[in-house]
Amino acid sequence: MEELAVHKKKVEEVKSWFEERLRTPKYLQGDIGSSVLIITGQAGVGKSATVHAVASQIGTQLCEWNAPTPTIWQEHVHNSSAGISGINYTSKLDEFENFVERVRKYGLISSSFNGNSKSSIILVIDDLPVTNGRAAFERLKTCLVLLVRSTRVPTAILITDYGNADSSDPNARWLEELQLSLESAGASKVLFNPITNNSIKKTLSRICRQEQCNVAAEEIDLIAKASGGDIRHAITSLQLFCLKPDVELDLSSSNSTPSYPKENANELTAFNGGFSSQYGRDETLTLFHALGKFLHNKRDKENVVALDQNAFCVREKFSRLPFKMDSPEKILCQAHGQSRPITDFLHENVLDFLCDEAMDDAWAVASYLGDADLLLASFRGMLTRHSETENVLQSAAASVAVRGVLYGNFHPSPSRWHAIRKPNLWQIERSLSHNQNEMLRQRFMAGSGSSSLSEVSVIATEYIPVLKWLGYRTSSGLETHDSEDDSSQTMSMIDEQESKISDDDIEDW
Incomplete structure (x- = not known):
């Protein structure tokens, strides 16, 4: 006892x-x-x-x-x-x-x-x-x-x-x-209230004496503060430190979050009280969990925060109720999500979470997502380079996209189950890249291996149409006449079908 x-x-x-x-x-x-x-x-x-x-x-x-x-x-x-x-x-x-x-x-x-x-x-x-x-x-x-x-x-x-x-x-x-x-x-x-830091430190110190573990008082104090009142978590962290005393976890140099600069990569630690993350709780979120928080836009039903008399006041149409979640930047850090995928997912799914009659909300959300796209314009179709400027731009773009969705969705649709769809933009980009490579390959083969290639736009608008036209003209005369007969028959059938369409049908269509 x-x-x-x-x-x-x-x-x-x-x-x-x-x-x-x-x-x-x-x-x-x-x-x-x-x-x-x-x-x-x-x-x-x-x-x-x-x-x-x-x-x-x-x-x-x-x-x-x-x-x-x-x-x-x-x-x-x-x-x-x-x-x-x-x-x-x-x-x-x-x-x-x-x-x-x-x-x-x-x-x-x-x-x-x-x-x-x-x-x-x-x-x-x-x-x-x-x-x-x-x-x-x-x-x-x-x-x-x-x-x-x-x-x-x-x-x-x-x-x-x-x-x-x-x-x-x-x-x-x-x-x-x-x-x-x-x-x-x-x-x-x-x-039962959370265990106090002093009680956790006393328990950890007693364990160290009984197990003859040489752990500094500063490390015990750090473990106690980062445990959040969880004695079981504190003991597990002490076991980890005793097994691997040289382990160092630094979020600023982690490869899992390349889209955030050093000053922002440690936001999780700052939100948890400024203690080292190697002893803190694992608060990682999945990408879809984070997207659900942003898209559902859960807020309090009334503003319970008392306003200061000297506080800056905004018009009613610009004011929003407090979040029922952490700050968007903290959630982005917890999800370890890069800016480009998050923005693409928001583009694809945000309209499903807007009220059908909220046209102004859709315009505001599209405007903010457009600003985020402008910040990320230089990264589309490219691998992220690990430089400070690009990390700052990506972090800012993610914040603009997420906060724009949360702010613009002033009239959210009733809460119900929604399926998160994969962005169609990804399939379009893959098809575009495939078509470009295929056009360059054909141009290279037609040029007998010559490396002097034209621009892709020139190939698409001039070279490919001429190549098709030459191939059509060099086809056999019989096939040409047959194709002309087939085309004339097809045109006559279309004319007959159009003649049967009444004005009422056209109006309904």
Whole structure:
């Protein structure tokens, strides 16, 4: 208990709750409230460790819900098609519902392998099934609410709080709804705060003394500050440092983010408090996750920030509500995205996220994307050269494109699922490059290997048409007459079809 980095008041609160439920007879437990305790907090703040330490100190047996290995759907389909009987598909949610139903009806029987079959039991649920869809979530919520109302076994439900999660993620909202439902059903709640830096430093120093690791106090302080209150992450970072003490991660020299200058490449570190990224959390975003943030344009419903009297005021049509996300530049750094692909994806997909009647928004967005294209005009079709000027231009172009989309989309379309399409511009550029190479190859072959090549525009407008005309004129006379007859027949058929088209048909077309 003394080695826990959790605040002593939180540990004592959990311990007192379990001791009160264990010493109260079952027929009187209804007078002291539900037998379910919800322990919430971000990852790595000691929720599971506290429950295990409390159970060990008060001498109770711990029974944990262990999520079974799920049957893979493809495996189930294979077994069904192969005619293998007796194997049914069971999801994690089905297994969890069956487990909770058994606990509600029959309770838990203490195992006798430790020689103390009459010891008290504490149930711990630390791995809630992942629900896919509203219907599955309602099943999970109903199952847990029934457990809160009926069980007499002291139960701890551990729920991880993901903090500033994406507001568009339904799982984060559903976890909050689940906590409120369980509390309204009678469950108690204890919130674990992030571990303080001093507690993390004390824990890391004690580990270094026990393991005889020579780690400087400055490194321990750096690890503690970068962990964000996550003791598990801090211990993992200490293990990494002890294994590779010479490792140095420098975002400014990383090859994964060539589109940002040195002063902007460390923005992630600056946003995290200025500490070295080798100990910080991995906040990398995928390109499509970043595009989703930009295109959906999630904002607060009202401006809750109090305006300063001396602040610069803008007209109502130019003002925008605060973001429900980090700054666009930080998201660009997290996504490690280059300016050209991000701008192309925004060009291709942004109209799907605009209101159908918002013509002014479409004009504003197109204007900003045009400005970004102007900054990137010298890079189209070329490999990025790693120079300071080009990195600054690309970083500025990405910022103009993203902020232009966020600012111009003043009337976004209703939130719904959209498929992100690959830019058609890429296919056009590949076709253009292929056609240019093919024209140069034909010109080179026709010139008997001569290296004196004309401009591509001259080849396309003069050389290729003349070559086709010469080939047409040198064809046989019979083929020429046949082609002329075919063309005259085709023209006569077209004239007959046009004569049959009425004025009404033309107007409808």
